[in-house]
Amino acid sequence: MVELETEEKRLKRMYATLCEFAQVPDEEWNKAKTKLRSLRIEKNNFFIKAGEIPDKLAYISDGIFRVYYTSESGNERILVFRGENRLLSAYSSFLENTVSSYSIQALEQCNLLYITLSDYTALLNDHPCWQTITSKYSQMLVVEKERRENEFLCDDAETRYKKFILNYPGLEKRINQYQVAAYLGITPVALSRIRSKKN
Amino acid sequence: MVELETEEKRLKRMYATLCEFAQVPDEEWNKAKTKLRSLRIEKNNFFIKAGEIPDKLAYISDGIFRVYYTSESGNERILVFRGENRLLSAYSSFLENTVSSYSIQALEQCNLLYITLSDYTALLNDHPCWQTITSKYSQMLVVEKERRENEFLCDDAETRYKKFILNYPGLEKRINQYQVAAYLGITPVALSRIRSKKN
């Protein structure tokens, strides 16, 4: 069903993703490419589990992940979804070499390209573009989180649902209701009610 | 009522705040000090208003600010409070030289030390410690936002209120109920109910 994509094409897509954060000189990119490894993660398997120390910074070439944790009351809460062409990492923990407080799980069969922490640290020390990427990525996360904070402060569940659809086009068809509800902070029952309001 | 504090002491406090993010060499700190200016902001006045381009990165030596915006429906929503010994800025907008989407207002008479964007940019280019501070500050913001996201996803208003008290010790006595409610994402009436539950 899926066409075989050349490694080259995949790397090109990854390069484009990185360049959204900072200009990466050819020389640096060539260096980085030699550090990249490929990884397939089957549906429901984990990129990292809460309590582990992350050692990978990844690019998602295919598939969807959920970043989530389990609350004290035993409910799963999803912080964010990450799909094709996005970077994937338990970010703060990765940079600070501390345990991750959340888990990252594949919701489909996924393909990654990743670099290890030690290889990434070497890049960081070698050329400022990697520092810039790291910094810009943090800033992007802040903006992302602020938008979500805004939604919780200002919007009811129905509005948040509508924004979810706009924000993650097509995602709704690839994951089940339970995951969407855990992202919105409501129950699957409440989400079903919202969906049935207007057809 | 307030003892006169020497400029020197205030600078020392600011230096300690910066060093929580990265080691700042004496030479760099001396350079930075020559760029710092002092600013007093009276209660209810603004450090920045939504729609303006921020040009200051500040250190709060005294007072409390609220970072907030007004929602479409006209309600004020508070993202975060910033008090003594914390840095203050419409951060992303400051770094990217874009308009701020929120306002920052003094809830008491406040005293700041600040540096302008152009002076800060010069520092950034001069020594890597400033880049590190910037990056670490972003990471701190991400962690802060994640904690708040967690609260909205997992906790009811009463629990959020209790965490607010733990999180901002003493603040409750310095600001009124309206501000606390706007931070918690509930109405003042609801907050009053929560407060009266247990004395």
Next chain:
DNA sequence: AGGGTTCATTAACCTATGTTAATTTAATTA
């Protein structure tokens, strides 16, 4: 000290969402 302004409390009622459980629909597998 009296009169006004602001802020907090309380009450009555309304609505969105949670909870539980039954039912239906869809997806998987024998």
Next chain:
DNA sequence: TAATTAAATTAACATAGGTTAATGAACCCT
């Protein structure tokens, strides 16, 4: 295809929090 499991819908009821309005308390004023 039938049988089984998983996922989504629906209904009935409970509750947290919103809305409005009235009351009460605290703080300013000349």
